[in-house]
Amino acid sequence: MLQIPLWNRLFIIAVVLAGLAFAMPNLFYERVERYNDALAEVEETGVTSDAAAEALSSWPSFLPSTLVNLGLDLRGGAHLLAEVSVADVYEARMDALWPEVRDTLRDLRDTVGTIRRQDAPLGELHVRVSQPEGLPEAVSAVRGLGQPVASLTGVGASTLDVRGEGDLLIVTLSEAEREATDDRTMQQSVEIVRRRVDEAGTREPTIQRQGADRILIQVPGIGSAQELKDLIGTTARLTFHPVVGRTDDPQADVASRQMILPSMDEEGTFYILEQTPVVSGDDLVDSQPSFEQQSGLPVVTFRFNTTGARAFGEYTAANVGAPFAIVLDEEVISAPVIRQAITGGSGQISGNFTVESSTELAVLLRAGALPAEMTFLEERTIGPELGADSIAAGEMAALVAFAAVLVFMIASYGLFGVFASTALILNVGLIFGVLSLIGATLTLPGIAGIVLTIGMAVDANVLVFERIREELKTARGPARAIELGYERALSAIIDANLTTFIIAVILFALGSGPVRGFSVTLGIGIMTSVFTAIYVTRLLIVTWFDRARPKTIEV
Amino acid sequence: MRLKLVPQDTNFDFFKYAKATFGASVVAMILSIGIWLSMGLNFGIDFLGGTTIRTESAQQIDVGAYRAVLEPLGLGDVTITEVFDPTFAADQNVAMVRIQAQEGAESVTPEIILAVEEALRGLDPEMTFPSVESVGPKVSGELIQTALLAVAAALAALLVYIWLRFEWQFSVGAIAALVHDIVLTIGLFSLLQIRFDLATIAALLTIIGYSINDTVVIFDRLRENLIKYKQRALRDVMNLSANETLSRTLMTSGTTLIALIALLVLGGDVIRGFVFAIFWGVIVGTYSSIYVAKNVVLMIGVKRDWSKPSSGGGTQFADIDA
Numbered sequence: 023m024l025q026i027p028l029w030n031r032l033f034i035i036a037v038v039l040a041g042l043a044f045a046m047p048n049l050f051y052e053r054v055e056r057y058n059d060a061l062a063e064v065e066e067t068g069v070t071s072d073a074a075a076e077a078l079s080s081w082p083s084f085l086p087s088t089l090v091n092l093g094l095d096l097r098g099g100a101h102l103l104a105e106v107s108v109a110d111v112y113e114a115r116m117d118a119l120w121p122e123v124r125d126t127l128r129d130l131r132d133t134v135g136t137i138r139r140q141d142a143p144l145g146e147l148h149v150r151v152s153q154p155e156g157l158p159e160a161v162s163a164v165r166g167l168g169q170p171v172a173s174l175t176g177v178g179a180s181t182l183d184v185r186g187e188g189d190l191l192i193v194t195l196s197e198a199e200r201e202a203t204d205d206r207t208m209q210q211s212v213e214i215v216r217r218r219v220d221e222a223g224t225r226e227p228t229i230q231r232q233g234a235d236r237i238l239i240q241v242p243g244i245g246s247a248q249e250l251k252d253l254i255g256t257t258a259r260l261t262f263h264p265v266v267g268r269t270d271d272p273q274a275d276v277a278s279r280q281m282i283l284p285s286m287d288e289e290g291t292f293y294i295l296e297q298t299p300v301v302s303g304d305d306l307v308d309s310q311p312s313f314e315q316q317s318g319l320p321v322v323t324f325r326f327n328t329t330g331a332r333a334f335g336e337y338t339a340a341n342v343g344a345p346f347a348i349v350l351d352e353e354v355i356s357a358p359v360i361r362q363a364i365t366g367g368s369g370q371i372s373g374n375f376t377v378e379s380s381t382e383l384a385v386l387l388r389a390g391a392l393p394a395e396m397t398f399l400e401e402r403t404i405g406p407e408l409g410a411d412s413i414a415a416g417e418m419a420a421l422v423a424f425a426a427v428l429v430f431m432i433a434s435y436g437l438f439g440v441f442a443s444t445a446l447i448l449n450v451g452l453i454f455g456v457l458s459l460i461g462a463t464l465t466l467p468g469i470a471g472i473v474l475t476i477g478m479a480v481d482a483n484v485l486v487f488e489r490i491r492e493e494l495k496t497a498r499g500p501a502r503a504i505e506l507g508y509e510r511a512l513s514a515i516i517d518a519n520l521t522t523f524i525i526a527v528i529l530f531a532l533g534s535g536p537v538r539g540f541s542v543t544l545g546i547g548i549m550t551s552v553f554t555a556i557y558v559t560r561l562l563i564v565t566w567f568d569r570a571r572p573k574t575i576e577v
Numbered sequence: 578m579r580l581k582l583v584p585q586d587t588n589f590d591f592f593k594y595a596k597a598t599f600g601a602s603v604v605a606m607i608l609s610i611g612i613w614l615s616m617g618l619n620f621g622i623d624f625l626g627g628t629t630i631r632t633e634s635a636q637q638i639d640v641g642a643y644r645a646v647l648e649p650l651g652l653g654d655v656t657i658t659e660v661f662d663p664t665f666a667a668d669q670n671v672a673m674v675r676i677q678a679q680e681g682a683e684s685v686t687p688e689i690i691l692a693v694e695e696a697l698r699g700l701d702p703e704m705t706f707p708s709v710e711s712v713g714p715k716v717s718g719e720l721i722q723t724a725l726l727a728v729a730a731a732l733a734a735l736l737v738y739i740w741l742r743f744e745w746q747f748s749v750g751a752i753a754a755l756v757h758d759i760v761l762t763i764g765l766f767s768l769l770q771i772r773f774d775l776a777t778i779a780a781l782l783t784i785i786g787y788s789i790n791d792t793v794v795i796f797d798r799l800r801e802n803l804i805k806y807k808q809r810a811l812r813d814v815m816n817l818s819a820n821e822t823l824s825r826t827l828m829t830s831g832t833t834l835i836a837l838i839a840l841l842v843l844g845g846d847v848i849r850g851f852v853f854a855i856f857w858g859v860i861v862g863t864y865s866s867i868y869v870a871k872n873v874v875l876m877i878g879v880k881r882d883w884s885k886p887s888s889g890g891g892t893q894f895a896d897i898d899a
Contacts, residue, residue, distance in 0.1 A: 419839045478833050533775075
């Protein structure tokens with residue numbers, strides 16, 4: 023009657039053992055953490071230091087060593103939500119396009135007359151022509167500059183939208199290209215943030231893209247959100263501009279498409295520059311701190327990719343004797359005079375550098391400029407002590423809840439309560455096992471989720487036991503009652519837990535931060551509790567029943 | 578001797594006071610909505626934007642002293658709450674300082690946080706700030722939207738699930754019970770002015786999960802009994818089902834409440850609001866699955882006999898062959 027096939031039994035036992043094995047490293051959290059760090063270090067550097075060797079020997083390598091990640095609220099650290107102004111890039115793209123458009127239209131001088139770039143809204147390029155009759159031809163010529171968009175959604179679309187209005191030629195990025203650009207901007211931003219955070223060498227930072235234009239950055243162990251902002255917020259945007267003149271009046275009138283930037287070293291000196299850069303840091307491939315040969319002063323060397331090298335070479339060849347400005351984050355570092363064409367694509371920046379500042383600048387340049395500005399929408403700092411307090415409080419609450427529920431269950435169901443309690447203990451072990459295995463992050467609400475699961479996990483067992491009680495009244499013998507109890511309670515268990523599981527899925531899909539942490543433990547808790555309540559307790563009861571062969575049972 | 582929450586066989590007539598209980602629920606809901614509209618909710622920075630700073634000091638500092646040092650900064654609405662908790666040490670004085678979102682600032686300004694920390698250190702140079710959280714007004718608006726969306730999506734998903742697994746009448750009953758629970762919880766939060774933030778939304782969804790769990794178990798038994806006792810009145814079958822599952826309902830609510838009480842007392846103040854919402858939700862959820870969900874199903878009635886084409890279900894021409 024009460025039969026469970028052998029393979030079934032073995033499977034249940036195997037799952038439980040595997041779950042517990044994966045949960046076990048969490049009992050030796052610090053030791054395993056040191057082991058994992060040492061392992062990562064050895065893997066990366068290839069060198070096994072004494073300290074690493076000691077850490078490695080502290081944990082047997084054949085045991086699982088995955089841990090439940092502790093969330094920021096438990097470990098302390100900083101959380102930032104940044105918004106990337108993706109539209110910034112459109113402007114840069116239009117600026118870069120202008121020389122090409124100019125050259126194209128120059129070739130059509132006979133039909134369009136003289137051309138002049140006009141101030142335009144962000145991300146648009148406006149060109150006024152003196153002979154509006156020639157506009158259709160100009161439009162089709164500029165359209166020819168566009169390329170097909172290389173993305174799935176924008177098949178067949180061009181990168182540029184070009185139209186004529188009166189005597190104006192208006193160029194914008196096409197919708198498809200905007201999307202593609204946004205995507206690239208985000209990927210680049212995430213990558214750069216990741217590199218900068220990695221430089222700080224903290225453990226397990228989370229850097230995730232969220233939605234269309236957000237980046238979520240969570241770094242455990244860092245002192246404050248401000249520190250983190252300083253680390254990633256340095257834009258280091260390097261550009262090279264033609265110099266129009268110098269002035270000491272920051273409010274001086276300048277022609278359209280020109281700008282005034284302060285000098286970094288000389289107080290009170292301002293440069294009038296062409297707004298469109300010759301080359302920008304995007305084309306930079308390498309940068310190193312170095313020393314100038316003659317003077318021995320610290321300088322920063324740089325090298326461009328082919329596009330950058332060509333543009334830089336052409337410009338310097340055409341402008342020997344003229345000054346050009348090296349601009350870093352809206353400040354002119356230096357404005358040397360071009361002595362000869364720089365064709366190799368490499369050069370150096372001299373300024374008032376110290377060894378440290380030249381190294382720092384080289385690192386910033388290497389790490390790359392953030393392609394667009396970031397605004398911080400949300401920031402949270404959680405101190406490590408608060409986290410430790412929360413863990414202690416959570417542990418205490420969980421233990422007390424655990425003990426109370428066990429007592430309550432055993433008082434209500436006697437021996438069957440003991441079976442349910444065993445299943446409950448295994449259940450918590452399994453939750454931790456699954457959390458470790460999938461590398462989930464445990465947060466404070468997550469702990470609450472586990473405690474709630476402790477309360478609710480017995481539900482399936484209660485359903486079964488109550489059912490067995492009922493069946494005992496009518497059924498023929500205890501074995502039959504147990505069998506019917508499990509059979510008949512199943513549909514209620516499935517319905518009840520599936521509905522709660524639906525909630526957990528919705529919480530996970532729509533929630534963020536604490537809500538998600540909670541949904542993960544809730545969802546996992548539902549699965550493991552159904553497993554332990556249906557399979558594990560049944561195995562326990564059946565095994566006991568086979569041995570004891572009671573004539574009557576009391577549930 | 579076994580602990581028995583309810584006797585072996587119960588025979589309560591749950592519908593004896595159906596009018597009274599249902600009426601009470603309706604009144605409670607109207608009251609809740611009234612309180613909510615008149616008193617509003619004590620939204621946290623998740624929803625309003627702004628900054629909260631948690632302070633910790635060995636000295637006892639009066640709330641008035643906090644206010645006195647922060648007043649000169651001209652930050653607009655500043656709320657200071659002292660936090661008490663059984664898990665705190667004797668010399669652990671904790672307070673929460675909440676500053677409203679600053680006019681015109683799209684994102685968070687570190688200057689304000691620095692200025693506030695500076696000012697507070699004037700009270701106690703040893704004061705520490707275990708957590709500082711800022712949310713810009715832009716995100717907070719979106720957070721409200723997603724939160725409402727989450728609750729709506731959860732209700733819709735459950736409506737469909739129960740409709741597919743049971744009957745549409747059960748669906749309506751269950752959803753009515755859920756709305757009841759949500760409204761009463763919001764009402765309580767408004768009445769006691771407990772902070773309402775993102776975690777509270779998670780709690781609301783958990784309540785939905787728990788309450789539906791409870792309701793479904795009773796419905797499941799009801800479905801079983803409806804097949805078994807084809808001739809008995811719907812009301813009697815419902816009573817029977819509720820009685821049969823009563824001991825399970827109380828057992829599970831009992832263990833869950835035990836776990837939640839442990840969290841409430843020992844889990845620390847950071848998640849207390851969240852746990853309190855769930856605690857309250859379990860109580861109203863248990864009540865509503867018995868007294869609201871079933872009442873609604875009883876009111877709309879449920880099709881009993883599937884062997885005949887629907888009859889008497891409102892259409893007088895159903896049995897006429899056209």
